[in-house]
Amino acid sequence: MSDSPSLYLLSDTIDALTTPGTPVFCTGVIWCIVTVGTWLVSTLTGNYSQVDKLWSILPAVYACIVVCDARTTLMAAVTTFWSLRLTYNFYRRGGYAWPPWRGDEDYRWSYVAQGKMVSILANPVVWHFFNLAFISIFQNVLLLLIAAPSIVAHVHAVSVDFTSGNALTSVDFIAAFSAMTFICIEAIADNQQNTFQTEKYRRKNAGEALEGEYLQGFLQSGLFAIVRKPNYAAEQCLWTSYSLFAFSCTGVMIHWSAIGCILLALLFQGSGRLTERITREKYSAYAGYQQRVPLYVPSWTILSNGKGKIS
Numbered sequence: 001m002s003d004s005p006s007l008y009l010l011s012d013t014i015d016a017l018t019t020p021g022t023p024v025f026c027t028g029v030i031w032c033i034v035t036v037g038t039w040l041v042s043t044l045t046g047n048y049s050q051v052d053k054l055w056s057i058l059p060a061v062y063a064c065i066v067v068c069d070a071r072t073t074l075m076a077a078v079t080t081f082w083s084l085r086l087t088y089n090f091y092r093r094g095g096y097a098w099p100p101w102r103g104d105e106d107y108r109w110s111y112v113a114q115g116k117m118v119s120i121l122a123n124p125v126v127w128h129f130f131n132l133a134f135i136s137i138f139q140n141v142l143l144l145l146i147a148a149p150s151i152v153a154h155v156h157a158v159s160v161d162f163t164s165g166n167a168l169t170s171v172d173f174i175a176a177f178s179a180m181t182f183i184c185i186e187a188i189a190d191n192q193q194n195t196f197q198t199e200k201y202r203r204k205n206a207g208e209a210l211e212g213e214y215l216q217g218f219l220q221s222g223l224f225a226i227v228r229k230p231n232y233a234a235e236q237c238l239w240t241s242y243s244l245f246a247f248s249c250t251g252v253m254i255h256w257s258a259i260g261c262i263l264l265a266l267l268f269q270g271s272g273r274l275t276e277r278i279t280r281e282k283y284s285a286y287a288g289y290q291q292r293v294p295l296y297v298p299s300w301t302i303l304s305n306g307k308g309k310i311s
Contacts (some may be wrong), residue, residue, distance in 0.1 A: 243260070243261050
């Protein structure tokens with residue numbers, strides 16, 4: 001199939017985004033309100049995790065707004081399941097509080113604001129621009145883009161140019177099954193990390209002797225014996241799987257809506273390495289863990305022999 005469906009649907013998407021009253025237009029309105037709101041609140045409060053509080057919510061909201069047929073309903077169900085998992089995990093880590101602009105701030109923002117990654121960000125003027133351009137605008141653009149396959153599926157379903165082919169296909173079920181599998185992997189990793197941290201601090205507070213990974217300070221067993229960032233790895237795979245929905249309805253493998261999962265993967269390359277740098281500075285044994293266990297892609301040696309496990 002030619003690329004024309006992709007180009008037509010991009011044009012139709014832009015039309016829907018700029019036409020008042022359409023569901024796609026509503027997603028754009030929400031995006032504008034949230035972007036301005038998170039920037040203002042973060043600037044006034046000095047807590048730069050305002051987008052973080054909405055990260056697990058907005059893609060599901062966007063996907064639910066554009067529901068119009070079986071495919072978009074299935075996509076909304078997948079994003080809602082993802083949203084419930086991530087929102088719950090963010091809640092139990094102290095991310096939410098009342099008033100809503102409070103709550104824990106991601107420790108990485110403070111690290112970056114001190115200029116430890118890029119020295120110029122320590123300048124208050126530059127930091128405020130960074131907050132506007134990257135934290136508020138770019139991250140909100142990304143949250144809309146990772147939900148773009150839902151918007152494409154909606155536009156395809158209501159388009160007068162493509163009146164057939166709206167029934168679910170095997171690709172839809174493959175996409176849904178793959179996405180749900182990766183969400184379950186994330187949930188397992190969440191619980192392993194939560195169990196480890198809870199037990200570590202219980203032992204510390206009780207004055208008990210620490211040994212093994214509790215002494216070293218960071219989790220190295222379970223999924224974390226396979227890759228260092230199982231959540232990040234599964235998240236990238238999840239949204240890549242989600243982009244298959246756009247392929248299912250358009251027949252175009254390389255579709256413009258895939259830019260969301262591509263940008264997300266690029267973001268995780270940076271944020272993952274930032275987290276690694278901070279963790280390495282905090283825990284002396286982390287460098288050895290980095291040598292044994294890959295960041296995102298498991299090695300055959302670890303999968304076959306379990307060499308990532310802590311001794």
